[in-house]
Amino acid sequence: MNAGPGGAGRRAARRLAPAAPAALAVAGALGLTTVVMVLAGIDPARAYPALVNGALGDGNLEYTVGAFVPTLGMALAFAIPLRAGEFNLGGDGQMALGGITAAALTLAAPLPAVAGVALPLTAAALAGALAAGISAPLHTRLGIPAIVTTLLISTPAVSLASYLVRFPLAERGTGIAETPVLPDAAHLPSIGDSGYVTIGLPLVLFLTAAWLYLDGRTVIGYETRATGLNREFARYGGVRVDRLALTALAGGGACAGLVGGLIVLGPPYRFVDGALTAPGYTFTAIAAVLLATGRPPAVPFTAALMTILQVGGEGMERDAGVPGQLTQIVQGLVIVIVAVMATVRHLRVRRSRPGGRGRDGVAPQAREAGA
Amino acid sequence: MPTGDGAVPPAAELVGVTKRFGDVVANDGIDLAIARGEVHGVVGENGAGKSTLMSILYGLHRPDAGHVLRDGRRVRLRSPADAIAHGLGMVHQRFRLFPELSVAENVVIGAEPTRRGMLDLAAAGREVERLGELYGLRADPRARVGRLPVGVRQRVEILKALYRGARVLILDEPTAVLTPGEAARLFEVLRTVTRSGVSVVLVTHKLGEVLTATDRVTVLRGGRVTGRFTTSGTTAAELVVAMIGRSPAAAPARRSPTAERAPYALEVDGLTVRDRDGVVRLAGVSFGVRPGEIVGLAGVAGSGQRELVDAVTGLRTPGPGDSGRVLLSGRTVRGGREPDVAYVPEDRHGRGTAAAMSLRENLVMGDQRSSALRGRFGLSSSAVRDRARALVESFGIRAASVDAPISTLSGGNAQKAVLARELSRPVGVIVVEEPTQGVDVGAQEMIHGLLAEARDRGRAVLLQSSELTELRALSDRVLVLYEGRLVAEVPGDEATDERLGAAMTGAPASADAPRTPPADDTSVAGVEP
Numbered sequence: 001m002n003a004g005p006g007g008a009g010r011r012a013a014r015r016l017a018p019a020a021p022a023a024l025a026v027a028g029a030l031g032l033t034t035v036v037m038v039l040a041g042i043d044p045a046r047a048y049p050a051l052v053n054g055a056l057g058d059g060n061l062e063y064t065v066g067a068f069v070p071t072l073g074m075a076l077a078f079a080i081p082l083r084a085g086e087f088n089l090g091g092d093g094q095m096a097l098g099g100i101t102a103a104a105l106t107l108a109a110p111l112p113a114v115a116g117v118a119l120p121l122t123a124a125a126l127a128g129a130l131a132a133g134i135s136a137p138l139h140t141r142l143g144i145p146a147i148v149t150t151l152l153i154s155t156p157a158v159s160l161a162s163y164l165v166r167f168p169l170a171e172r173g174t175g176i177a178e179t180p181v182l183p184d185a186a187h188l189p190s191i192g193d194s195g196y197v198t199i200g201l202p203l204v205l206f207l208t209a210a211w212l213y214l215d216g217r218t219v220i221g222y223e224t225r226a227t228g229l230n231r232e233f234a235r236y237g238g239v240r241v242d243r244l245a246l247t248a249l250a251g252g253g254a255c256a257g258l259v260g261g262l263i264v265l266g267p268p269y270r271f272v273d274g275a276l277t278a279p280g281y282t283f284t285a286i287a288a289v290l291l292a293t294g295r296p297p298a299v300p301f302t303a304a305l306m307t308i309l310q311v312g313g314e315g316m317e318r319d320a321g322v323p324g325q326l327t328q329i330v331q332g333l334v335i336v337i338v339a340v341m342a343t344v345r346h347l348r349v350r351r352s353r354p355g356g357r358g359r360d361g362v363a364p365q366a367r368e369a370g371a
Numbered sequence: 372m373p374t375g376d377g378a379v380p381p382a383a384e385l386v387g388v389t390k391r392f393g394d395v396v397a398n399d400g401i402d403l404a405i406a407r408g409e410v411h412g413v414v415g416e417n418g419a420g421k422s423t424l425m426s427i428l429y430g431l432h433r434p435d436a437g438h439v440l441r442d443g444r445r446v447r448l449r450s451p452a453d454a455i456a457h458g459l460g461m462v463h464q465r466f467r468l469f470p471e472l473s474v475a476e477n478v479v480i481g482a483e484p485t486r487r488g489m490l491d492l493a494a495a496g497r498e499v500e501r502l503g504e505l506y507g508l509r510a511d512p513r514a515r516v517g518r519l520p521v522g523v524r525q526r527v528e529i530l531k532a533l534y535r536g537a538r539v540l541i542l543d544e545p546t547a548v549l550t551p552g553e554a555a556r557l558f559e560v561l562r563t564v565t566r567s568g569v570s571v572v573l574v575t576h577k578l579g580e581v582l583t584a585t586d587r588v589t590v591l592r593g594g595r596v597t598g599r600f601t602t603s604g605t606t607a608a609e610l611v612v613a614m615i616g617r618s619p620a621a622a623p624a625r626r627s628p629t630a631e632r633a634p635y636a637l638e639v640d641g642l643t644v645r646d647r648d649g650v651v652r653l654a655g656v657s658f659g660v661r662p663g664e665i666v667g668l669a670g671v672a673g674s675g676q677r678e679l680v681d682a683v684t685g686l687r688t689p690g691p692g693d694s695g696r697v698l699l700s701g702r703t704v705r706g707g708r709e710p711d712v713a714y715v716p717e718d719r720h721g722r723g724t725a726a727a728m729s730l731r732e733n734l735v736m737g738d739q740r741s742s743a744l745r746g747r748f749g750l751s752s753s754a755v756r757d758r759a760r761a762l763v764e765s766f767g768i769r770a771a772s773v774d775a776p777i778s779t780l781s782g783g784n785a786q787k788a789v790l791a792r793e794l795s796r797p798v799g800v801i802v803v804e805e806p807t808q809g810v811d812v813g814a815q816e817m818i819h820g821l822l823a824e825a826r827d828r829g830r831a832v833l834l835q836s837s838e839l840t841e842l843r844a845l846s847d848r849v850l851v852l853y854e855g856r857l858v859a860e861v862p863g864d865e866a867t868d869e870r871l872g873a874a875m876t877g878a879p880a881s882a883d884a885p886r887t888p889p890a891d892d893t894s895v896a897g898v899e900p
Contacts, residue, residue, distance in 0.1 A: 218749030219739050226736065230725035236686065236716065237736035238708035 021341055022291050022302065029333035036329055037322075047322045054315010055308040066196030066266075067279070068307040070095075073204045073259035074285035075303045076211060077252045079296065081132070081146065082289065083215060084248035085228035086139065090150030091256045091282035093157030094131045098124035098257025099264040100161040103179050103271040104169060106186040116185030121261045128257015129250040131157055136246035146249060158277060165273045177273035188265045200262040207255065208300055215296050224248060256282075284310050287331045290338050306331065380443025382407045382570040383428065383459065383539045388437035390423050397423040399594040400437070405539060410561055410571045412581040412602070415591035415614055416811035417782055421574050424591070425541055428572070429461045430454035441539075460537025462528045464544045470517030474510050475499045478531045502530055507563040521672065522553035526560065533569070540564065541572045546580060550671050551839070551872035558584040578607045579840075590614055615812045635659035636831035637683065637712075637800045638698040644678045644855075645692030652678040653855045655695070660831040662799060665822065667846030667863070668835040671875050675855040676804075676835050680716075683802055683833065685709030699800060708737070713793040717804035717835070719782075723789045726778035730770050731759040733777045734792050766791035767817070783814035790818060794825055801825055804835045819845060839868055853877045 034044045055064050074091050081088040088094075102120035111119055135149040162177070171180040188198035215221040226234040227241050235241050259281070264271045288306040292298035313327030381404040390398040398420045405411045415421050426432040428439060430448035439446055446457050454461070468477050475495040484494040496512035503509045508526045516524060525545060532540055542561075546554040561571050561584060573585055581588055582602060590598035590613035598613030612618060637660040644653040653675045660666045670676055681687035683697050688706035697704040699711050716722040724733050735744060735755050744754045759773040768787045770780050777785055786806070793801065803822065807815040822845055826832055836842050842849050842863075849866045851859040851874035859874035 213748075217752075222732065222739055222750055226725055226728065226732070229727045230721070232718075232722045233725045233736065236708060236714070236722045237739070238710065240707070 021293060021338070022298065025291060025334050025337040025341065026305065028337045029330050032333050033326060033330045037326065042322050042326075046320050047316055047326070050316040050320035050322065051309070051312035051327075053312075054319060055312030057315070060311065060315060062192060062194045062196045064307060064311045065201065066194075066198075067281075067311050068304055069198075069200045069204050070259045070263060070279075070281045071285050071288065071307045071310070072208060072300060072303040073200075073255050073262070074281045075288045075299050076204075076207060077128075077132075077256035077259070077282075078286050079252075079289045079292075079299055080211060080255065081245075081248045081252040083221075083228050083296075084224045084245055085231060086135070086245055086249050086252075087145070087147035088132055088135075088150045088249060088252045088256075089147055089282075089286070090132060090135070090152075090154035090157070090253075091285065092277045093150075093154030094128035094253045094256035095260035095263075095276050095282070096158045096161035097131050098128040098260030099271050099276050100164050100169070100260075101127040101257070102261035102264045103182065104164065106182045106265075107169065107179060110183045111185060113185050116183070117188060117265060120186060120265060121258060124261025124264075125254040125258040128260065129254040132253020132256065133246055133250035136242070136249045140242040140245055146245075150249075161271075162273050165271050169271070171270070179271045182265065182269045186265055187269050188262065190266075195267045198262070198266050200266060203258075203262070205300075207258075212296055220244075220247075279310070284331065287335050290335055293338060293342070379407060380440070381405055382442060383572075384440040384443075385424065385428060386437050386440065388424065388427055388434045388439075390420075390427060390432060390434050396594050398427070398434070401591070401594070401596055403589055403596070405570045405572055406587075407570055408565045408568050409586040410565055410573055410584055412585035412588040413572060413574045413591065414576060414578070414581055414588060414610065416576065416813075417809055418593075418811060419591040419614070420594040421591055422543070423594075425461070425543060425572070425574055428454070429459060429541060455535050455537070458536055458538035459541065460532025460535060460539070461541040462525065462532060462543065462545060464547055466524055466528055468516050468524060468527060470515070472516060473512065474514050474516060474519075474527050474530075475512035477516050477527055478502075478512075478534050480531075482535055498534065499530060502533055505567065506530075506533060506560065508533075508560055520553075521548050522550070522556065525549070525553075525557065529560070529564075533564070537569065539570045539572065541574070543574045544576070545573070546575070546577065547837070548672060550875050551868050552876050554580070578610050581610065582607060592616060611812075633661045633663065634700075635698070636662045636700055637833065638701075639679070639683065640696045640698060642679070642682055642695035642697065643693060644675075644682060644687070645690060646678075647690075649692055651692075651855055653682070656852075656855075656857050657695075658850055658857060658860075660800070660833055662829045662831050663826055664847040665826050665832040665834050665845050667842035667849035667866070668833060668852065669837075669839065669842055669849050669871050669875060670852035672837065674852040674875075676852060678855075679852070680714075680802055680804060680833075680835060683709075683800075684712050684714045710737075711798045711800065713796040713798050713801045715789055715793045715801070715803045715806055717808065719785060719789060719809075724777050724785060727776055729774050730763070730768075730777045730780065730788060731755055731773040734759040734762050734773070734788060736792065738792075738796070762788075762791040762795060766821075783810035786810050786818070787814065790821060794821060799829070800831045800833070802833045802835075805837065806834070807836075807838065807841060839866070839871055842866060842871070851875055 037044050037047055054060055074095070077091045077094065078088050102124040105120045105123050106116070110116070131153060132150060134153060135146040138144045138149045139146045165179055166177045169179045171178050188200060191197045191199065191201065215224065223234060223239045224244060226237065227239060227244050231241055260276055263276050284306050285303065288302040289299060291302040291306070309327045309330055313324040316322045316326070317324040383405040385401060385403040388398050388401045389396070401420070401424060403413070403424070413421055413424070423432060427434050430451045430453045433449065439448055441457050441459070448454050448457065451461070469480070475492060478499050479495040484491045484498065486494070499510065499512040508530055510523055510526050510530065516527060519527070525548070529540065545557060549557060561573070565571055573580070575581060585602045588598070588600045588602055588605065588610065589596055590600070590610060592614060597616070598610070600610065608618070639656055639658050642653055642656045643651065646652050656675070656679060658666070668676055668679070678687065683704065685704050685706060685708050699709070720726060732755070735758060738744060739750065744751060744758065746752070746754060756773060762768070763770060763773060766787050768780070768791060769784050777788060780788065786809070790806070806818050806822065810818065819841070822832060822834065834842065834845060843866050846863040846866065848863060849861045849871060850857055851861070851871060853875060854877065858877065861870055861874070
């Protein structure tokens, strides 16, 4: 767009410059985690190779890609509403409802091949959209922030799914709270041999690309960003901000519901109670989105990084006997460092402005994240 | 530099103060001496360095060079707490009071009198009354601050500073929120206060105030002192030259007489608006604005201006208690931003712009769905950029790039951007709120010129402003709102401060009162001049 005669080198530098804070955050978090390791008597020289091998080593890569799909999907579930200034922390509930809807539909009415996959996935997305969409009028009409209601709705939603899988939809006689195996027509076609990687991967990648296009190139993306950055400004500009908040939250919820559906229709092809929420996709994805600091194109990459840490952590625990919780420490530190950097930048901007008075009460992190 | 009496050191003195923010030199070797018991005016355009200088005097910023003296002794001011300890007090433009607490509680907060470890409210009340008596600042100690008029609230701020032992009182644009009557009372208070040896620094950009209320004046421009005057020996013209470095351009001429009897472009008809609690904010307001005229809207803050503007621009969704209509060339305005009204809002940061968005994105807001900006795939970035560049060019907006966040622009340039966006809309009605608030004299002239030009092109302009000089200079007529009612309509050339001021404070109706129909009567539309 603004290519000067300076050439590709400078252009590349400018392209990469925005990634610097994220790189700094990750490096800082790894550094601090190393300190924790040393204090806990763990040898970093053994732990880190185990982490890398656990995520990317022989036979593990497919599993990592399999985990990347729900993480990226949940990143969309958080990032889409965030652009409109709404925090969706209810990913778990939306995902669980999506999953149980897909399972229930498939078990109740077995369908032929293509529809057998497409219909449950659509229903799962709708269920997630509904669960998240409720929070929009609660915010715009009643003034209860979505960050509160999405989280509060999540727990009963997860419980509802749990009830359904334990009683009406339960597989008798296994002793585990799970549905029966879904009929073959509902199994997601897999890519490769392991079965971990399914057509869920291209689907989520396509959704990500579609979102990036909508966000960066279209009127609705522009209006969404304006709403997220200054709701009153958007309203002044004729944007129907209430409807937009609903669209954004429902869109995020649909992604979460879809992820639930993808998990259930993938191996082991049943809804197992707790299997959707236990890996912690929701909050890993939130960490990924925050690490992208308001740059949507970075989200797939930060989601990949977070997945590698997550899966690698499990490998580390397995191979080197290092507690997997260490990767949670890394994730937590990444968020803390990103927040601290955003605050410092905000303070510096404020101080370097003559007069120096902050004009609004918006928390710098929130603004940064929504930027 | 005169320092008052040769023997007595100044109450406060800034010596060679320099302060840089990045590449910008906000203060460049400024010397300023405040004598004991004087009112010292500090004037200058926005960006002249007044705020920075006062922030240094109040310990909010530390100077890169230079220092501060109090009664001739050098002091280190690392924070406002240090400044207060050294007898410096500041009354900010935005009050820092707790509306739910009483006057006494607000005054003593942070330094409460106690009895056996308990807050001694009775003592606080006595102290407020004693200080009020001493300085002529009467306020009921038990009154809840949130219910007091703005002028009294300001008195509470001054009392707070005096209670903490301020001997030098800094007032930052104190009359911005006051009616002319309240401002006159404030200046009387300042006289009383200085009689007891307290010094007052009056930061302002209103020259009339400087001439009536101060003993001496220091003028800043571009971070330097460009003039020091004894008030009795100077004139407004002399001060303006020091402030802007040249003589001001002539005010734009009043309207073209061609538009006399054209039908109203904007018509407000018996508009009654209630807030959520059912309190009437606008009561049966009716008036009209013709193409080619500027109608001013005056009133003390909170008299219904916001509700009126929101109704005209469609930003207010009519509630159940509302009645009346707003008509645009005969068509009724419904809820939702009205596309046929251009609107320059007062709150540039909260409503007029999104600080974190680029100048380019700010310049197209409201027009994002127009076909002119549509590309093959959604919003055409090249069309947006071209539109933005054209506006930057024709309105002389100074910005590093259209891609830079609008927050990097100066106040005047950001305001120009808002005006550029709104005035370039092909619509017949323009609503403008406080168009020159927080912009410098040069930008003010340009903005006034733009509004006059819009009028000459046959636009109908509704101009809400708290600057009476602005209303006088531009308006063909001035409407005055008081407690939600239209209480006066004054022709532009008869709109004196006294006449407007009296109407703004609800003085008994005079010949100015317009024939406002009662709220339930919707048969009469508009008020004839």
